[in-house]
Amino acid sequence: MTLARADLAQYVDHTLLKPEATPGDVEALATEAGELGVFSICVSPSMLPVSTPAGVAVATVCGFPSGKHHSSIKAAEAALSIAQGADEVDMVIDVAAAIEGRFDEVQDDIAAVRAAVPTDKVLKVIIESAALSDESIVGACRAAVAAGADFVKTSTGFHPAGGASEHAVRLMRETVGDALGVKASGGIRTADAALAMIEAGASRLGLSGTRAVLDGLDGSASASDGEEAGGY
Template sequence: MLPVNPTFENLTPEVVAKTIDHALLRPDMTTQDVISGCQLCAQYKTASVCVRPSDVSLAAKELKDTGVLVGTVIGFPHGTTTTQAKVAESLQALDDGAVELDMVINIGRLKSNDINYVRNDIAAVVQASKKRLSQCCIKVILECCLLTDDEKIKACGAAQDAGADYVKTSTGFSAGGATLEDLRLMRQCTDPSRVRVKASGGVRSLDELIACLQAGADRIGASATAAIVDEMRSRKQSQ
């Protein structure tokens, strides 16, 4: 469990690992790359692995009984698929063994100020997914680098109203990733008893991870998991 004010001094390598959703989303990854990534997650005991939809069954098999959760992405990376397609993709992912779903909002509809569409799009995924698997976790990707602060606030409100579990900064496949300013804004405009915050995109070092936690993040999407956790262990041992 995260301390109220996470710092290097009060964090442990184990707690740091449990903040990480290890990302295996590059389009050129082979099946062996996915298997190796899942083995790394099992070794480091991350919170979860986030794989491409077609890799969910494979990841679920590799991570069975390890305590590492399996997640995937929905409407990725642009968020422009129809609501019905996002729902179908979500239900397929749950049937394949995922328990966490990171869905991309419809960015164009948000920028058109069609907040009802954005809210209903999220709510449809939340309601259908939780009906299929009540304990599943829905994270809503805003793609903050494409949004104004006002749009970020509206997106957070839509996600909260729709019953999402997390708001997330980025896909990691657009013009920018997580920033501390965005994390603070997302934390300020959501109810922490209802919605958590995930930082994703560009978090590659231990100091960056800790800074994200201090800015309000609860989870970190990263691919540099081994480097981050190993750095934590090394620095703790040298104290």
């Protein structure tokens, strides 16, 4: 597998979720997104609305980063983000519910946010895969499918357990099949790691160091040469 720079860029949600990010930082992120040709920018909901260059979508987060919010609060946050121009919402599940196998609760949580996000907008579900067993990853992904999500996503990038791994991405893809997208996010810092995630089944990448990853594409012969990525 090989990818041209422009093709790899179209997998990327160019991300800035640091608590100290300013409106000026977000404006710079949007400008850089246009220069790099990425799919979208991903910013905190308090940064909305934000203008982006033509062809660059706007993503935001919901219940971030802990997921320990009432479903009604997550739904309200998602609805406000859509009203303020977000095209995509990345919500965090209650990770403890997945760890304990309470997948009906996980599904209900996702469904509440799905009801607040119109079907012409994209809902991604962050499962914090590094903190889950394989069984819990599968259960959380099945809950996302049943609740009508569009993507499952590995990580917030803020959990001490770590970020994306090839194993988790592969398991997530095997579970959701072609029904949902799979977003790998957290600790992907090199072109080799990015290609490895795509080969494992990722259809989107969350990157904060996008330029460095794209600049490193030269000499990255194939995704099979990649290294597994950890947390931030």
